[in-house]
Amino acid sequence: MLHTINKSPFASDSLETCIRFLEPGDPVLFIEDGVYAVQAANSFSPLIEIILKSNPVFALQPDLDARGITLVDNGVKTLDYEGFVGLVEEHQVNSWL
Amino acid sequence: MLHTINKSPFASDSLETCIRFLEPGDPVLFIEDGVYAVQAANSFSPLIEIILKSNPVFALQPDLDARGITLVDNGVKTLDYEGFVGLVEEHQVNSWL
Amino acid sequence: MANMELEENANVKKIMHVLRHAPHGTIYTYEGLEMILIMAAYEQDLSLAFIGDGIYALKKNQDTAGIGIKGFARTFMALDGYDVEKLYVDQHSLEERGLTVEDLVVDVEVMSSAEIGRLMKEQDVIIHH
């Protein structure tokens, strides 16, 4: 199951809620304002590091670009809209709005 | 200055942001989903207790009623829409949307 | 006949509605419930998960007269009549809010986040409201 998160972890509880329900191995994709979670060296970096131990983590490159995020936490993979569709091919989707 | 907070403290960072900017003595008014902050004995009760040491805290009664909140933290005063207007008479307003 | 039923079952999808917003401040839970009531007529395998502020929608003693918005907590009590019986509540969210099942208008199954997470993984469709 693909989990998507579209809100800033500083403003919303989406990220912290989502991870309580996450099964190991399931991919987490950050989109829209959600991508601030994976900017390197912010106060959520330790949490991202923990998630990465059990789950692959992705972020949408166009959303990173739009927000001027040039450096993401180690281990976070970036993809474009086609990569997003690719994840949806492989998994049912759980959008944590 | 009257500070109003209209979002649940569980879902949003409004409350925790607002209190960093609060001057002692300034009233804080919880409205709409903000009133969940003052429900007695939830995990934000200790924070409300701290705020009450330096600032008067109010909650809009119709919003408490709508949400089935019958018991608020000790020291929190409740008021109706006219009470809200009364606070606005006395203070400039800072709505933390 | 047996085959027909099998074919029908193959068309039954597991659909979970996740309620995560407090009532009244926004319309998401209310319009979510409208969606659930319609979907209930389609004989799918429906379930509802109340997570975070979504739990507040089930709080007893809601009286919305003062804010001038229609209340809908009672509608959750009618779900049973629509054969919507799988109502899951996240224990962590409940405790954080200082609530217990005694505070809720309907019977629900209280589960750990991990248990609800396992149920999520079995779903064909998940809709957050």
Added chain:
Amino acid sequence: MANMELEENANVKKIMHVLRHAPHGTIYTYEGLEMILIMAAYEQDLSLAFIGDGIYALKKNQDTAGIGIKGFARTFMALDGYDVEKLYVDQHSLEERGLTVEDLVVDVEVMSSAEIGRLMKEQDVIIHH
């Protein structure tokens, strides 16, 4: 003449715009900036406070081509030309996000939350975006 100026000054209001939303995910900061640009023509005592995710609006190197939305970080650089010169950034918000003034497109005054709180208290009008 001196009296006239005094009268005019009495009509000058202190108006603070508080930017608290990240750019692009919602329109609040963008439409907030549109409001600020209009208000700048009215010769009021304007100031801008960047708090929480609002700081992200000032981040360097934003390239919105990929999401198909018009970027507006550069517009903050034009505020100077409108005599909007009081740009305050909340230090706590900056540090939490692992950012420094070097990451921002314009010169700002970094202040403690308490200092910005004192400025808020002096305002006639505060508008959050």
Added chain:
Amino acid sequence: MKIGILLKEGPYNHQASDTAWKFAEAAIKMGHTVDAVFLYNDGVSNVTKLMDPPQDDRNIAHRWSELSKQHGVEILACIAASKRRGINDDVLIEGGSITGLGTLTDIAIRNDRLVTFGD
């Protein structure tokens, strides 16, 4: 006291619109002047007469229209925000009008208070 109101969210989806109206009614009842309600962001959708909620629900557009009729409150939608969201003169309720952000600036200057409602 003269009070201006700024409303930043659309009807029904957020409570902001209901709270703003309740606040305005209370202020007027207490003898204050509610000078204007300025609609911004999605708030501009408060003034479309095409709104057609269920019979047993409040009609938010009518409410603003009545407030304007009974108490002379101006209901003003920002033109730029309106254009983005498909609000124009053809769909306006009685008592509503579309105007620029300069008007909001005037409202902010001439009133004793500006109270904001939104999300």
Added chain:
Amino acid sequence: MKIGILLKEGPYNHQASDTAWKFAEAAIKMGHTVDAVFLYNDGVSNVTKLMDPPQDDRNIAHRWSELSKQHGVEILACIAASKRRGINDDVLIEGGSITGLGTLTDIAIRNDRLVTFGD
């Protein structure tokens, strides 16, 4: 693969509308069938032809209309949500239509995936 899309926020105010469109374009380009875009909550405002954004900005309603024209994607607004927000047949873009929540249920059942965008 057959993909349905559920869009829960209005245009411009939230990025949801832009992301949903980019996602639909990418899926179609990759050979998938985008069966329908169902609009709910404030999402129904995506289909008003009265939308009139600045010249140098995207026109979100036109975009959905084009997607419908070029790829046969149904653009469907929930009737109950539409009525609350002043969206009716008179203001619909070409390719858009208003329908009930039963249609969304069908979309959820007949597609391999339902992907939600919102706030």
